[in-house]
Amino acid sequence: MALQISGTAKSFIRRSAQVLSILCFVAIAVLASCDMKPRIGFLMDSLEIERWNKDKALFEEKVKELGGVAVIAVADSDPDKQLEQARQMIDEGVDVLVVVPVDLEKAGEIVKLAHQSFVPVISYDRLIKNCNLDYYVSTDNINIGELQANYLTKISPQGNYVLISGPTSDYNAYLLHLGWMNVLQPLIDKGDINVVLDEFSEFWLPDEAYRILSQYLKDKNEVDAIICGNDALASGAIAALKEHKKDGRVLLAGQDADIQAVRNIVAGYQTITIYKPIESLAFAAANAAIKISDGEAPSNMHITVNNGKRLVPAILLQASIVNSQNIKMTVIQEGYIGEQDIFN
The missing domain is CATH 3.40.50.2300 (Response regulator)
Incomplete structure (x- = not known):
């Protein structure tokens, strides 16, 4: 004798299957997000000077070693272009911005824009002035x-x-x-x-x-x-x-x-x-960025530098002759x- 299932039971089974499907999808998405690597934006001024090619390669390498992905853009010494590159990176969901500012004052707009989306900013080698900059990594x-x-x-x-x-x-x-x-x-x-x-x-x-x-x-x-x-x-x-x-x-x-x-x-x-110890500089910035993306404060920023707006936690490395x-x-x-x- 065949088992008869009422219309109400069939409807309940369909809804349960749909809910289970949605829950499975959400679970997969959550697990996938747990495996996502932190994305670190690196906004550079120019590659015209020889040393900056070294910074670029070393920073990208160090971020990768630490489990992240470096997203790099070069502004060709144009502060407006750098601001647009920052906007694009923020829209694409970078976790942290590391900035070699084209202009010490105009780059403050990048910091302001980033903070609107809760993206922290590290100023690399050059200090961004008169803004609520988060961190600064440079030489003395x-x-x-x-x-x-x-x-x-x-x-x-x-x-x-x-x-x-x-x-x-x-x-x-x-x-x-x-x-x-x-x-x-x-x-x-x-x-x-x-x-x-x-x-x-x-x-x-x-x-x-x-x-x-x-x-x-x-x-x-x-x-x-x-x-x-x-x-x-x-x-x-x-x-x-x-x-x-x-x-x-x-x-x-x-x-x-x-x-x-x-x-x-x-x-x-x-x-x-x-x-300049560029390898150490790149590692310090990459390490700080990865930690920040993970919700940690960098542990080795023992000094502060006044950027005209606030005392910015900083790492200042020593150079040699x-x-x-x-x-x-x-x-x-x-x-x-x-x-x-x-x-x-």
């Missing part, structure tokens, strides 16, 4: 300026100095300049050092320093030492010095340990560069540059 740029100035003044405690800073849109340019003056000002006050030229450039590029120094050397010949904000500016200064037959006869400091800068040190055109005597013990030993790339 005042100390870098002091290292540059100290080294040159030990060799030449008297003479005419030229200072070529980076762009005013980058707060690092001010910090480096402050470090220079911490060392130079007492010697200026004594009358031992005369700063004959002190200018900020528009970009961190060789043409800027070439233009600034060439204009000066057209009319004046007095220069014993030059301090540049980075190695790209230093290379532009070398080009100007060569045109005036002063290459190798003027002390010159740069920063970033670019391959060409280290070659210039070997050749005698540049006195020193500054090596590279000169003709210690190239093998610094950038080569660290694996930052291959020996064959320098000496061949």
Whole structure:
């Protein structure tokens, strides 16, 4: 005898099956979300300078090692483009934004936009000013300026100095300049050092320093030492010095340990560069971003930096000098540059 099922029972069975199907779908979605890797947005200014290609590769590698996915966008030195890239990343659901700001002030809009969607922001290498920035990971740029100035003044405690800073849109340019003056000002006050030229450039590029120094050397010949904000500016200064037959006869400091800068040190055109621990910098930022995405506060931010709006928890790493005597013990030993790339 066949079992007869009433219409009410059939309806109940159908509804139960639908509910069970929905619950299974939700369970699968929840389990899938548990396996989702944190997405870390990395907003970069430009890749035109050699060192930033290293930062990009190292950051991406470190985020992957820590179980996340790095989403990278390069703004080509356009602050409006960087803001749009931030908007797109936020809309696509990144968990944390790490920003190398194109403009120290305008990047505050990125922080404001991110916070509207509860996305924390880490400022990388360059400080974003006058906003409620969450974290800052960089090197101690005042100390870098002091290292540059100290080294040159030990060799030449008297003479005419030229200072070529980076762009005013980058707060690092001010910090480096402050470090220079911490060392130079007492010697200026004594009358031992005369700063004959002190200018900020528009970009961190060789043409800027070439233009600034060439204009000066057209009319004046007095220069014993030059301090540049980075190695790209230093290379532009070398080009100007060569045109005036002063290459190798003027002390010159740069920063970033670019391959060409280290070659210039070997050749005698540049006195020193500054090596930033970029691998440690990338790891510190990646580690902080992954922890934040997991709801944890980074445990190694023991200092704060005033960005004009608040005291921002920060990591500031130390840099080191590279000169003709210690190239093998610094950038080569660290694996930052291959020996064959320098000496061949």
